[in-house]
Amino acid sequence: MLLRDFIRESIESLSAFYPSDEARKLVLMLAQSRLGVKSYTHIIEPDTEVPCEFVDTLQTDIRRMLAGEPVQYVLGEAEFYGRMFRVAPGVLIPRPETEMLVQEALNHVHSDSSVLDLCTGSGCIAWTVSLEKPGCKVTAVDISDAALEVAESQPFGDSPRFIRADILDDPDQSVFGTYDVLLANPPYIMDSERAVMRKNVLDFEPDLALFVPDSDPLVYYRAIAVWAGKLLVRGGFAMVEINEKLGAETLALFEGAQLSDIRIVKDFFGKDRFIVFSK
Ligand SMILES: C[S@@+](CC[C@H](N)C(=O)[O-])C[C@H]1O[C@@H](n2cnc3c(N)ncnc32)[C@H](O)[C@@H]1O
Numbered sequence: 422m423l424l425r426d427f428i429r430e431s432i433e434s435l436s437a438f439y440p441s442d443e444a445r446k447l448v449l450m451l452a453q454s455r456l457g458v459k460s461y462t463h464i465i466e467p468d469t470e471v472p473c474e475f476v477d478t479l480q481t482d483i484r485r486m487l488a489g490e491p492v493q494y495v496l497g498e499a500e501f502y503g504r505m506f507r508v509a510p511g512v513l514i515p516r517p518e519t520e521m522l523v524q525e526a527l528n529h530v531h532s533d534s535s536v537l538d539l540c541t542g543s544g545c546i547a548w549t550v551s552l553e554k555p556g557c558k559v560t561a562v563d564i565s566d567a568a569l570e571v572a573e574s575q576p577f578g579d580s581p582r583f584i585r586a587d588i589l590d591d592p593d594q595s596v597f598g599t600y601d602v603l604l605a606n607p608p609y610i611m612d613s614e615r616a617v618m619r620k621n622v623l624d625f626e627p628d629l630a631l632f633v634p635d636s637d638p639l640v641y642y643r644a645i646a647v648w649a650g651k652l653l654v655r656g657g658f659a660m661v662e663i664n665e666k667l668g669a670e671t672l673a674l675f676e677g678a679q680l681s682d683i684r685i686v687k688d689f690f691g692k693d694r695f696i697v698f699s700k
Pocket residue numbers: 512513514515516519539540541542543544545546562563564565568586587588589606607608609629630631
């Protein structure tokens with residue numbers, strides 16, 4: 422089978438489910454990852470064949486994508502801050518806005534800093550900070566065994582310390598220690614927002630990573646304020662990702678928690694997306 426035929430036919434099929442630009446992006450991502458070709462190989466080298474041994478795999482991949490499965494789960498990897506991270510069902514696919522959290526946080530992390538990442542998921546924040554600032558000590562926490570297994574399996578060498586813990590429990594300082602920097606991207610989507618979410622997120626990504634009850638949407642931020650109160654050193658810096666609809670309420674929560682320099686940071690769409698504070 423010619424690569425250009427595979428790409429054209431796959432885009433056509435996926436266009437029934439995705440906008441055509443997105444279908445093209447997904448198919449090219451698949452071809453690049455599985456075959457090691459460039460996004461333009463099928464154009465500048467139109468006679469390129471799909472090697473026989475890859476045809477079955479690619480057809481299975483497209484079938485899974487037609488069933489709505491995100492391409493990152495099909496490939497088992499997702500790009501974050503310029504690196505490919507392992508992902509699997511049971512762990513959230515890292516999102517571009519979280520790269521902004523890392524970028525800002527890196528201004529506050531030094532080679533001798535200690536950093537705590539709450540709700541680590543794939544470990545994308547913890548690993549990136551640890552790789553970008555060699556020497557800093559990163560500890561990361563999640564409640565999910567599936568997430569911790571993926572986080573610990575990332576292929577980057579010296580690992581952050583991963584701990585299974587429920588952040589809704591009070592942290593024991595003698596177990597966790599203290600930190601110069603605290604980062605977190607906790608679940609923050611309200612159950613009522615399911616109605617406007619894409620089916621492939623709802624069907625394939627873990628509820629545990631995404632949702633909070635409408636009756637208590639800031640439950641994880643109350644917990645983060647407690648963890649910051651107990652484990653962040655005086656003068657320490659924290660940054661958390663938030664629900665854009667709850668900026669004012671989340672800000673008020675941290676203001677009531679004896680923390681300082683609290684402010685909202687907007688994402689690249691101008692939405693309230695992060696809160697930073699110091700202790
Ligand atoms: C929004 S995901 C963030 C994952 C990753 N940090 C990222 O940015 O891609 C939230 C994570 O919080 C974890 N989580 C949910 N409830 C938790 C709890 N009570 N204690 C610790 N982690 C929890 C989930 O397992 C999930 O991995």
